[in-house]
Amino acid sequence: MIFFSLICVLLAASVQHMLPSPPVTAVGIDLGTTFSCIATFNDGEVEVVVNAEGSTITPSVLFVPEDGSDLVVGEYARAAAARQNGTLLYDAKRLIGKRFDAERLAVEAAELPFEVGAHIVRRLRAAAERRVGAEVRLAVLAVPVGFARQQIEATREAAMLAGFEVMRTIHEPTAAAMAYGLHEGGGAGGSLTVLVYDMGGGTLDVSLLLLTNGIFEVVAAAGDNRLGGQDFSAAMLDELVARASTAAEVDETAVRADRETMRAMREEAERVKADCAGVFYDGDIGATISLDLPPRLAAAAPLALSRADYEAMPRVTELFERSMAPVAQVLARAGVAAAEVGKMMEPNCAVSPEEAAAILTDRKRISVGATEAALHGRVAGDVER
Secondary structure, X not given: OHHHHHHHHHHHHXXXXXXXXXXXXXXXXXXXXXXXXXXXXXXXXXXXXXXXXXXXXXXXXXXXXXXXXXXXXXXXXXXXXXXXXXXXXXXXXXXXXXXXXXXXXXXXXXXXXXXXXXXXXXXXXXXXXXXXXXXXXXEEEEEOOOOOHHHHHHHHHHHHHOOOEEEEEEEHHHHHHHHOOHHHOOXXXXXXXXXXXXXXXXXXXXXXXXXXXXXXXXXXXXXXXXXXXXXXXXXXXXXXXXXXXXXXXXXXHXXXXXXXXXXXXXXXXXXXXXXXXXXXXXXXXXXXXXXXXXXXXXHHOOOEEEHHHHHHOHHHHHHHHHHHHHHHHHHHHHOOOHHHOOEEEEOOXXXXXXXXXXXXXXXXXXXXXXXXXXXXXXXXXXXXX
């Protein structure tokens, strides 16, 4: 989701003339729950910036060593956490702008969520400045449509702490629709109703947009800031660990206490989840996906999972049900029937009115995590978790 949503921010900003004329370089920032990225806009051109590790995306993770040594941001943070004692901070976007006592935290963090975000944005800024060879200060931020004012302000504060002047924030679904050129689909006298279903790593945004004469109006919006692809990954991880432990005849508790085994299983759960989303588009729900198991669970091989198995997982079923609630809320608030939706978008996938109506009336056809699947496919071999 991040790769496209970032470009969406910049293209939408360009359309709305929010960015200054060249030679000033401005950037678009997507501070995501799972990954973050940055792109430059200069002289009408958008370029997604490659970080020091050679990737266009940076994991939204910060490791604070117990011994007081330097913080580790991004790709190497999880590896550092496996090697030494300290606190691994992630999912800060889910907490940003909220009081810590409003959430059940697994660990006590010395950093506030927006400060964690600032460390990540600072890393992104450094990459952008290396690319353009000059200081970069102007930024446009993408924010979930469900963010309250204090959450948006906290996101702005994270960027400001990193040294940016925030020109504007823009809702991710609106930016996505514009970037896909949908603003050109409602010509003079015409209109188009667009449902944007945007499942990110940690948040779900659903918006109903009305396009008239090239101008978007947000008719209704809803979301769940505690539901995202990571929740499906966690459900997949629990299922895979349980199945593999049983098949290998090893103690599941001992497996979960093994850091290296769990690290490998998390990677495998992410891959299998993405593949399960991918087979939906091929129309073969019974296709099986073979598991690549770490040494401790190797005795469980061969082990495979199908999309049907994935959907049948109780936790996944519960998450699917939750994901449809904002869709129902948006349609109810707007007084629009599913069949009246002219186009439905998951960023990375725009479908026909008939397909949109079918998706909206059949929860099993919502491919949660499909955008993440596309993202992982694009960067597989580019990012080493």
